[in-house]
Amino acid sequence: MNFVRRGVNSAYTSWHTRVEEKLPFLPLSKILEIQQRRVRSIVRHAYDTVPYYREVMDAEGLRPSDMRSAEDLARLPILEREELAKEPKRFRSNRFSGRQAVELHTAGSSGYSKYVTYDPPAVLLALAHGHRQRIVCAHFVGRRFGYREMQVDRKGGVSDRLRAFYEKRLWVPGRVDLHRATMDPADSFDESIRKINRYRPDVIGGVGSYIGRIYRYAWEQGIGLHPPKLIRYGGTVLPEADRRLLEEVFNVPVISLYQAVEALRIGYQCEQREGLHLHLDSVAVRVVDGNGRDVGPGGSGDLVLSNLVNRATVLLNYRLGDVVTRGRMSCACGRTLPTLERVAGRSEELIQLPGDRRMYVNSAIEACTTVPGFVQAQLIQEEMRRFTFRVVFQRDMEWEKAKRVIDTELRTILGQDIRLRIDRLDSIPSGPGGKVHSLVSRLPTSARNGSGGL
Numbered sequence: 001m002n003f004v005r006r007g008v009n010s011a012y013t014s015w016h017t018r019v020e021e022k023l024p025f026l027p028l029s030k031i032l033e034i035q036q037r038r039v040r041s042i043v044r045h046a047y048d049t050v051p052y053y054r055e056v057m058d059a060e061g062l063r064p065s066d067m068r069s070a071e072d073l074a075r076l077p078i079l080e081r082e083e084l085a086k087e088p089k090r091f092r093s094n095r096f097s098g099r100q101a102v103e104l105h106t107a108g109s110s111g112y113s114k115y116v117t118y119d120p121p122a123v124l125l126a127l128a129h130g131h132r133q134r135i136v137c138a139h140f141v142g143r144r145f146g147y148r149e150m151q152v153d154r155k156g157g158v159s160d161r162l163r164a165f166y167e168k169r170l171w172v173p174g175r176v177d178l179h180r181a182t183m184d185p186a187d188s189f190d191e192s193i194r195k196i197n198r199y200r201p202d203v204i205g206g207v208g209s210y211i212g213r214i215y216r217y218a219w220e221q222g223i224g225l226h227p228p229k230l231i232r233y234g235g236t237v238l239p240e241a242d243r244r245l246l247e248e249v250f251n252v253p254v255i256s257l258y259q260a261v262e263a264l265r266i267g268y269q270c271e272q273r274e275g276l277h278l279h280l281d282s283v284a285v286r287v288v289d290g291n292g293r294d295v296g297p298g299g300s301g302d303l304v305l306s307n308l309v310n311r312a313t314v315l316l317n318y319r320l321g322d323v324v325t326r327g328r329m330s331c332a333c334g335r336t337l338p339t340l341e342r343v344a345g346r347s348e349e350l351i352q353l354p355g356d357r358r359m360y361v362n363s364a365i366e367a368c369t370t371v372p373g374f375v376q377a378q379l380i381q382e383e384m385r386r387f388t389f390r391v392v393f394q395r396d397m398e399w400e401k402a403k404r405v406i407d408t409e410l411r412t413i414l415g416q417d418i419r420l421r422i423d424r425l426d427s428i429p430s431g432p433g434g435k436v437h438s439l440v441s442r443l444p445t446s447a448r449n450g451s452g453g454l
Helices: 001-021 028-049 051-060 070-075 083-087 120-141 158-169 187-199 207-223 240-249 361-366 399-414
Strands: 102-106 114-118 150-151 179-183 203-207 230-234 253-260 264-267 276-278 282-290 301-308 318-326 339-346 352-354 357-360 372-385 388-391 419-424 439-441
Touching: 001 264, 001 339, 028 051, 028 301, 070 207, 083 114, 083 276, 083 318, 102 150, 102 158, 114 120, 120 158, 120 230, 120 264, 120 388, 150 187, 179 187, 187 207, 203 207, 207 230, 207 240, 207 372, 240 253, 240 318, 240 372, 253 339, 264 282, 264 301, 276 419, 282 318, 352 361, 352 372, 361 372, 361 399, 388 399, 399 419
Parallel strands: 150 179, 150 203, 203 230, 230 253, 372 439, 388 419
Antiparallel strands: 102 114, 253 264, 264 276, 276 339, 282 301, 301 318, 318 339, 352 357, 372 388
């Protein structure tokens, strides 16, 4: 890349980074004005350059001028992940060539292999938005720049590709950059522990379930493990027992981020460590129930988002696949960005029950979390009425007693006639990228995609 282009990219990112200091604290009306401008712009761009949106809008009798706010995006059909996985080029603007754009790929936890192409300004803007998270980190670390960060990241993954993009296209002064190291989720726990103790990071980031398992393993084995000043996680939900271990035993505060390959910045926790503040200037977010209706504050449902800044792969009114709960009140931190109260898990984590009934797997797992010593669990649906429940308990737990309680709880929820096997494990095997799936369904696809409601 030539020096002029690198200088332009650096100036663009620097200017947007300076804005990040105040934007989350602006009156919400000002942030919504930014959002509305971006809604109008991305809809016009989508209609002019993306075949899918021209076809859909023409079929619905819509014109770009009809879409003036985030609420208007709900007039588009909800876009499902399967559509993106099967035909990614249908959602790609004809103004971007492979040379201009950045292609990111994830297999995700849904089983869908998704390719999302980003235009360079959107990737640079995501880096600038990261300053919002860096400000929060500074509250715990004591400084904004120059600290040591270790990331759980597999080689060739999304984070690795983004880092390569930034290093090639930007000048970042050494005095403001972070000192970085990585550990691969494919490493053994012992190898990860050696890396952490050798590097002694101020911040550890990455897949929450993997980080929690490393620290639990070290604690149970009596192995000394360096405690960072902060753990910042995303990718999967961190088991509550592991969060308590990190915060109460290792005395390490924990915050979470919310992002995806379809939208690089969705939400982040502030110093209060409660809800996730939404990046409303770059995404529009809906939460819908099983009938596609928007839920109110405190309501739970599927998250439907629109990426307002990426002009390569354009995703509007897209069902991300996460079950979330909308925040009920403003945050005490003073930020005006609305919040999600929690991200419960993936919407495909549905247990299929007889009579075309379905249930979120969290309902079954949460019923067992009251058993003393419970750490983590995974439910495998082998057949319609046959299940294997894998569970991790603290080592000093009275297993036979806990097993009887779990058996009772699961039969109460899933049915007294189920065939149930309960296995105690030291840790639950992870899937791609170090993620642990709460539900593994071995039912035929036709059974998992039944027409019944929740």
